[in-house]
Amino acid sequence: MKKTVPLYMISDAVGETSLKLVNAVAAQFPSVEFDMSYRFPFMKDEEELKGILSDALKDGAIVVTTLVSSNLTEIVSDFSNRTGLQYIDLMCPFMEIVHQKTGVSPLQEAGTVHKLNQEYFNRVAAIEFAVKYDDGKDPKGFLEADIVLLGISRTSKTPLSMYLANSRYKVANLPLIPEVPLPEQLKQVPKEKLVGLIIEPETQQKIRTSRLHSLGLQENSRYADIKRIKDELKYALEVFDDLGAFSLDVTNKSIEEAATLIAEHMDSHLSV
Amino acid sequence: MKKTVPLYMISDAVGETSLKLVNAVAAQFPSVEFDMSYRFPFMKDEEELKGILSDALKDGAIVVTTLVSSNLTEIVSDFSNRTGLQYIDLMCPFMEIVHQKTGVSPLQEAGTVHKLNQEYFNRVAAIEFAVKYDDGKDPKGFLEADIVLLGISRTSKTPLSMYLANSRYKVANLPLIPEVPLPEQLKQVPKEKLVGLIIEPETQQKIRTSRLHSLGLQENSRYADIKRIKDELKYALEVFDDLGAFSLDVTNKSIEEAATLIAEHMDSHLSV
Numbered sequence: 001m002k003k004t005v006p007l008y009m010i011s012d013a014v015g016e017t018s019l020k021l022v023n024a025v026a027a028q029f030p031s032v033e034f035d036m037s038y039r040f041p042f043m044k045d046e047e048e049l050k051g052i053l054s055d056a057l058k059d060g061a062i063v064v065t066t067l068v069s070s071n072l073t074e075i076v077s078d079f080s081n082r083t084g085l086q087y088i089d090l091m092c093p094f095m096e097i098v099h100q101k102t103g104v105s106p107l108q109e110a111g112t113v114h115k116l117n118q119e120y121f122n123r124v125a126a127i128e129f130a131v132k133y134d135d136g137k138d139p140k141g142f143l144e145a146d147i148v149l150l151g152i153s154r155t156s157k158t159p160l161s162m163y164l165a166n167s168r169y170k171v172a173n174l175p176l177i178p179e180v181p182l183p184e185q186l187k188q189v190p191k192e193k194l195v196g197l198i199i200e201p202e203t204q205q206k207i208r209t210s211r212l213h214s215l216g217l218q219e220n221s222r223y224a225d226i227k228r229i230k231d232e233l234k235y236a237l238e239v240f241d242d243l244g245a246f247s248l249d250v251t252n253k254s255i256e257e258a259a260t261l262i263a264e265h266m267d268s269h270l271s272v
Numbered sequence: 273m274k275k276t277v278p279l280y281m282i283s284d285a286v287g288e289t290s291l292k293l294v295n296a297v298a299a300q301f302p303s304v305e306f307d308m309s310y311r312f313p314f315m316k317d318e319e320e321l322k323g324i325l326s327d328a329l330k331d332g333a334i335v336v337t338t339l340v341s342s343n344l345t346e347i348v349s350d351f352s353n354r355t356g357l358q359y360i361d362l363m364c365p366f367m368e369i370v371h372q373k374t375g376v377s378p379l380q381e382a383g384t385v386h387k388l389n390q391e392y393f394n395r396v397a398a399i400e401f402a403v404k405y406d407d408g409k410d411p412k413g414f415l416e417a418d419i420v421l422l423g424i425s426r427t428s429k430t431p432l433s434m435y436l437a438n439s440r441y442k443v444a445n446l447p448l449i450p451e452v453p454l455p456e457q458l459k460q461v462p463k464e465k466l467v468g469l470i471i472e473p474e475t476q477q478k479i480r481t482s483r484l485h486s487l488g489l490q491e492n493s494r495y496a497d498i499k500r501i502k503d504e505l506k507y508a509l510e511v512f513d514d515l516g517a518f519s520l521d522v523t524n525k526s527i528e529e530a531a532t533l534i535a536e537h538m539d540s541h542l543s544v
Contacts, residue, residue: 003374014532017292021338024289025366028340028378032370041532062369066293068300086369090362094297097334097358098304102275106300120526121482127431134403159399162434210393254392256286260313 006035006061010052012072012110015041017090018064043067044110046075053079063087068095068108122168130165133172134158139183141172147266148189149173150239151197152232153223154207155250156258160197163259169266178235186243192269195262196240196247201229203251278307278333282324284344284382287313289362290336315339316382318347325351335359340367340380394440402437405444406430411455413444419538420461421445422511423469424504425495426479428522428530432469435531441538450507458515464541467534468512468519473501475523 009018019039026034038061040052049072056063063080065087067073073092080087095106133141135158142148146169149157157173164171174186199207208224222228240247246265250258281290291311298306310333312324321344328335335352337359339345345364352359367378405413407430414420418441421429429445436443446458471479480496494500512519518537522530 003376005370005373013296014526014528016528017289017296020289020292021362021366024285024338024340025363025370025378028363028367028380029370029374029376030379032374032376041536060373062366062373064366066296068296086373088366088369090293091297091300094293094334094336094360095300097360098277098297098301101277101332101334101358102301102304104275104301104304106297107302108300121486124428124431124527125486127434131403131406131430131434156396158403159396162399162403162437165434214393214397254286255396256288260286264313 002031002033004033004035006038006056006059008038008040008052008056008059008061008063009036009066010040010043010049010063010076011066012043012069013041013066015039015066017066021088021090022064042110043072046071049075050079053085057083057085064090066090067092068106068110070108119168123166126165126168126170127162129170129172130161134161136172136174136183139185142174142183142185142189144170145172145189146170146193147172147262148186148194149197150176150194150236150243150245151199151250152176152204152229152236154204154211155197155199156255157197159255160250160259160262163255164262167259167263169263176232176236176239178232182239189243191244192246192266194240194243194245195265196236196243196245197258198233198236198240198247198249198251200249200251201226201233204229204233274303274305276305276307278310278328278331280310280312280324280328280331280333280335281308281338282312282315282321282335282348283338284315284341285313285338287311287338289338293360293362294336314382315344318343321347322351325357329355329357336362338362339364340378340382342380391440395438398437398440398442399434401442401444402433406433408444408446408455411457414446414455414457414461416442417444417461417465418442419444419534420458420466421469422448422466422508422515422517423471423522424448424476424501424508426476426483427469427471428527429469431527432522432531432534435527436534439531439535441535448504448508448511450504454511461515463516464518464538466512466515466517467537468508468515468517469530470505470508470512470519470521470523472521472523473498473505476501476505 007022009015043049065076068091076087079085151157153175161171161173205224205226212221212224248261279294281287315321337348340363348359351357423429425447433443433445477496477498484496520533
């Protein structure tokens with residue numbers, strides 16, 4: 001039987017940082033089941049916090065905190081000293097180092113990271129841009145974009161565009177189909193902005209077959225035919241070559257990994 | 273003059289967790305400038321790591337690591353013991369607690385969190401769904417969605433949809449315009465799936481004015497007129513009331529905060 005470890009995530013803001021870390025740690029223990037349903041965002045109240053800590057102790061849970069308030073943090077550390085509750089404090093040790101280094105005290109204001117500033121508006125604008133110019137809907141987008149993603153069907157163009165938009169890149173994308181001529185505007189895009197996505201044909205076939213399943217369609221469609229996929233990929237590589245696009249193999253890469261590699265490529269190019 | 277602290281983020285995967293944490297900590301020190309340009313994802317090589325640590329020491333940097341390999345982690349901790357380099361190790365203390373609790377050893381495989389599993393495919397499908405059914409483009413989406421967001425122009429419907437899609441909710445959204453009749457399909461959506469976004473008129477006016485600026489349009493358009501905004505909001509509240517939608521005030525809330533509140537509402541409703 002799988003061991004189950006309940007994880008209590010307590011934050012005085014949204015608690016995203018904890019969730020990211022918990023997922024990363026959980027991935028290192030595939031034989032352990034982590035119960036991640038205990039999330040307590042926007043924590044303010046000392047009595048409520050004490051109640052949650054008591055529950056965590058009863059449940060044999062590990063507690064992960066992202067609390068900027070030193071009052072709340074002290075409650076957790078006192079409770080843990082008294083009872084042996086195991087916890088990870090993500091904020092305080094880090095804030096303490098910054099304090100030592102700079103002599104500056106932290107604000108201790110929860111949720112300060114989410115200011116509605118220009119950066120925020122740019123992010124919203126980038127997300128709207130990505131939606132507007134997804135799937136080659138409007139070729140005008142190619143001329144305004146920071147990044148133009150090119151690739152055959154099912155190479156993660158849409159989720160990659162959204163992920164990059166979250167980092168404030170304006171992204172347009174175009175599906176490559178051998179039978180459909182390229183839009184004229186594409187030739188005016190500086191080649192440094194073009195990213196061509198490639199994928200191994202066998203992996204692509206699995207993804208397309210699963211796509212057909214989910215759409216309730218037959219598997220033996222040309223869409224999931226290995227020869228057709230190879231033809232499409234060959235065509236895509238020719239296009240990347242003609243346009244001078246940077247090409248990235250997305251086989252077995254997550255959206256996060258592929259997006260990070262694209263952003264690195266863009267930044268390294270800018271700094272040259 | 274602002275103090276500048278360079279932050280070195282070293283990860284054997286993408287390094288997103290570090291970046292989230294670093295942003296959260298930086299927000300607590302508004303008078304300190306953090307240089308976040310030192311990002312080292314996909315770290316594998318011991319010699320390269322040693323070189324980066326030496327640079328960090330020279331720069332007076334704080335190092336944040338998300339390393340699952342115990343070899344690499346030991347290099348960082350040895351270096352720090354020898355030189356006094358200050359660092360935050362996000363993974364090891366946590367993995368150590370899990371190990372103590374379960375007796376299970378971690379895999380130490382970098383990037384394991386990004387498996388191409390069903391959860392991953394569902395996320396991609398949800399993002400594509402959100403793009404397809406953004407802005408009321410196709411009313412069929414309302415019937416298939418997990419969440420339908422309603423709101424007047426500039427209430428963050430699109431970025432909220434994308435953010436929720438990342439958590440695998442299928443989200444459709446509809447802009448409310450007093451002059452445009454509601455689509456018939458909306459009346460068939462169970463009211464538990466409907467979320468109405470509201471915002472303070474003055475905040476909305478600022479956002480719309482900034483929107484007009486960015487589009488190069490005149491400020492005195494009806495779009496940013498306070499009376500018009502109040503009329504639109506009054507109409508929206510009537511619609512939410514008629515349909516029995518849960519309503520959420522997004523004034524001064526970040527996308528993350530608003531999305532977390534919507535997800536909490538959905539989950540609390542499911543568990544009733």
